[in-house]
Amino acid sequence: MAKKESTFINMVYVLFLISALSGLALGYVYSITKEPIAAAKKAKIEKAIKEVLPAFDELSSGYKVFSYDGSKPSDSLVFFDAKKDGKWVGTAVNTYTMKGFSGLVKLMIGFKPDGTINKISVLEHKETPGLGSKMSTPKFIDQFNNQNPSSFKLTVTKDGGDVDAITAATISSRAFCDAADRAFKTFKQNKGGNK
């Protein structure tokens, strides 16, 4: 079969047909993957909340709180209040920093009512694999467990704080501390949120 001639009509017609077919195929794939994607994202957040908070049986839906220093509406953190037998046992804070080695880092931090950090989990980061990505290893992340930032200084030891930085990833460690510090200060300011 000979190749089609490159006339104007032919070219427009073929490109249109190919684009239309691709569009159809993509629309179909999008519609079947839409729900699993949303579910995967939700599951990730829920898993992080469960991980960082003490045992609870009731969780408020997330609500936005402005960062303690934020002036832009985009600078907001998401709080999740957890209750057990009707009593407030802690709040999970979805916090962020832009100071990572490659920008955005998102953490989920569980606070007890007095402001003590229960546990931290890393939600999202683009740090160098093998270096900054070690921020999610127990060796680094577990040093925050059961520390109260009013006495535990949330900066790396190099800057006079109490946090042992990750080897060769001081910038990522600083970013992590910045996100944790933001969460703590905002939590303090809005202590309890909506009770």
Add this chain to the structure above:
Amino acid sequence: MDQMKNFTKGFLKENPVFVLLLGMCPTLGVTTSALNGLGMGLATAFVLVGSNLVISLVKNFIPDKVRIPAFIVIIASFVTIVELSMQAYLPSLFDQLGLFIPLIVVNCIVLGRAEAFASKETPLSSVIDGLSMGLGFALALTILGGVREILGSGAIFNMKFMQSDGMLVFVLAPGAFIALGYLIAIINKVNNKA
């Protein structure tokens, strides 16, 4: 055409990474561990097989002057399908590779095979060519990722066998060039002997 030869060429003789030196951007970018390399390689292999098949099927309907845009649209569709499915069913792998998946569209191997092979050959040969090149690419990325992971993190497939952290340079970009350089030297030696 000898299909067996067609299939085996991608692994050594015409390996896209070590011999043709195509697709260097994902090669250097994602191979910080063997698992990342394998994931990226398999994603690319899927796109290659799919786009090679479709392009060889429609090659006679596409006017010569618009063949490149037509190929790119087909390739981009396959990449988006991979991206969406990975996000839906392999979210943890997507977290690691997410940034690089859209870049498969501009991977020279994919367009290169479409233009040099699939637009001239039968669908069967094209699928085998896609498999050969894709698996060769996956193999190369896994080897490179493995070498960098062993030297840089003292681990293989995320299993640690050394207490220390290893040589950090191999985790960073310069380490990718160093490791790739030595691997290409070895492959050249092997290919010249054969």
